[in-house]
Amino acid sequence: MTVDLLNPSDLPTPSTYSHIAIATGTKLVFIAGQEPEDLQGELVGPGDLAVQARLTFENLGRALAAAGARPDQVTRLGIYLVGYRRDYQPVIQEARYAVFGDHKPADVMIGVAALARPEQLIEVEATAVI
Template sequence: MSTNHLTHIPRPGGMPAGGGYTHVVTGTGRWVAVSGQLALDLEGRLVGPDDPLAQARQVFANLGRCLEAAGATFDDVIRLTYYMADVSHLQQVAVARNEVMDPARPPASSAFQVVSLVSPEFLMEIEADAIVPAGRDIPDPVS
């Protein structure tokens, strides 16, 4: 399935169907890498202690702000990497992801259960890679 500058290959020949992810996403344009984001509000306070859905929604809000700063949107995301304190929270992460991304065109993704994140109150950290179409400028930075 091709959409503008990205091509999703959800099931390459000989591969099983992916569950909530695309096996391969490729595209043309400018690459954007977004560092792992935590569930922090604008003042640096944790959002949603012990609430994986609230934390996931905040993480995706933060990812969206970072993507916007690079002239990208969630439609440009080709890969998400999830670092989870408890992989059972992936269901809530999928809910939050599907609120900002088209579930019919999920990005490539990897998920890892880790022993700990930077602090025990964080349940997840998510990073993103995107490809922005040629010609889309980076907006002026806002302090």
């Protein structure tokens, strides 16, 4: 499987994602929205975006591994944040970097009014090609 990440010269170059991900492979993997929950399904870090983001991305990494996929095979991320503010970006990027390193798949970061649980601040979904 190969993933080519592109930033066309006639678009601004983002620092944390790529405009285009072109994947060639034999299997698509769709990871449902991962949440900041421990193994017992309990929410971790109520009110603390950094704690929740870290666990959410760790859970995403575990889901990828269970599917036989690596983080560098991810082509797209959907990141949903309750009450999005621009100053959330460094917190999200730190948690993301811990799983993805320098791999920057196409992504979307969307502010939402609420998620499944009232105390939940983040949810992340992914698509990979392996």
